[in-house]
Amino acid sequence: MKQQKIAATAVAALVLGGLVACSGSGDSDGASGGQQDSVTVLVHDSFNVPQDLIDQFEEETGYSLTTTAPGDSGVVINQLILAKDNPTADAVYGVESFSVQKAVDAGVFAPYTSDALPASGADYTLDGAVTPVDTGDVCVNVDRAWFEDNGVAEPESFEDLAEPEYSKLLVVEDPAASSPGLAFLVGTVEALGEDSYLDYWQRLLDGGTKVASGWSDAYYSDFSG
Template sequence: MKHLAIATGLLFATQAAAQDPVLTVYTYDSFATEWGPGPVVEEAFEKECGCDLQFVTAGDGAALLSRIRLEGERTEADVVLGLDTALTAQAKDTGLFAPHSVEAEYDLPIDWTDDTFVPFDWGYFAFVGMKDGPKPGSFGDLAAGDATIVIQDPRSSTPGLGLLMWVKEAYGDRAAEIWEGLADNIVTVTPGWSEAYGLFLEGEADLVLSYTTSPAYHLIAEDDATKIALPFEEGHYLQIEVAGRLAASDQPELAERFLAFIATDAFQSAIPTTNWMYPAVTPEAGLPEGFDTLIAPETALLAKPEEAAEVRDAALEEWRRALSR
């Protein structure tokens, strides 16, 4: 009888689990890894939602939008997490995203008024290198020197697109000239951030396009102070990463609940030491020791979402031409 009772209990537990609503969140690869925020967020949200939160990865950030466009209203995604402000205007134009009603006290460098997308973290793009390696202080210095770099493809990666916007915001009509100067420095262009950073760590290049916050990982997680972010005199481009829910979701209330959960301490406290970015809402415990050692850009560059959408194609063509020569 004891064995029968155990078996019956397991059956009921399995049936209950099977009845839990499923929330499918599309995100980029590094978010859902065992060392990323995904596992922490999943455990915390499932404790309060009575649901099954499932992350589905789709490469890097820009690849998320491409996948959603391809799938259209047939998508299985309820939420997309990992776009940024360089993509939000294009994402809205698809008509696939629904407005949200989330209200939160965000701690961002800009005022946030978007009614479709909810911010979950932010940071500044930067080239990361070794403390004893090359230290160009501008794009001009980088192009004129011999430092090798690994960057990401702007068609599939939000950091890659961020670099495109960084050069365009800093140099305007001279952007093509800057790319022509940088072409010889580029060792390779990777589909996403993870591949590029891995090549840098393997010694395949002097510098990698990443974030001003990246050295915090090495300092806090590895007790390694040899990696640094380089301050550029042109300023640094700001990235704000966002999440939005799909209009075709069969779990609209649960998706909205997840968007609201993003602004809570349970989510935000995981960001600094798993995604290694600044949280959109400052955690109750504040930022971890080590973040105070990071460079703080004197000039922040950021195109409005509509402006980013307008210049993206022209900037991408400048990039393509320079790298094809």
């Protein structure tokens, strides 16, 4: 029986994309070497694009499109860094602002600024390394039926989650391996401050909060809703 009644937490993340810097002679052969007639895009494992949009891209550009999804944004970042000297993709889509700096510092991305970039996005390109695409929320999932059936009020804040009656019901994701987990960690730092967030985490763990390896495990294995 699933024990956890709450999963994840809330903080906004900026979704980014970039061109992977290719190793080799410096000509326009692409990541795989030789004359290129296809484009490979590294994406997160929740990426979904309509087939008619892919067809339109291939018709307008003459390139065939392949996507590869090794995991969530954190896994994508790690793969980009590991393969930076021999990249297996031409571009990346869907990395988020909390972890992308590691890839920028590693020199993974080729400089690029889109002609269509609005002025509001200019501050988020990391000096032309990436292109801002969208924002997303990582939210607390609450099994409302369980709380209603058991006469327990739903948590409404970070502080609520650390109380004994809620911390034992909470599952979060490992911030070292999961972008939602990293977003939760960043949210606690933002809300509680750098001087207090570690004590907060200790309260969560001492109270029985479970740390899952990723979002899928937390949602499909632990979340009762």
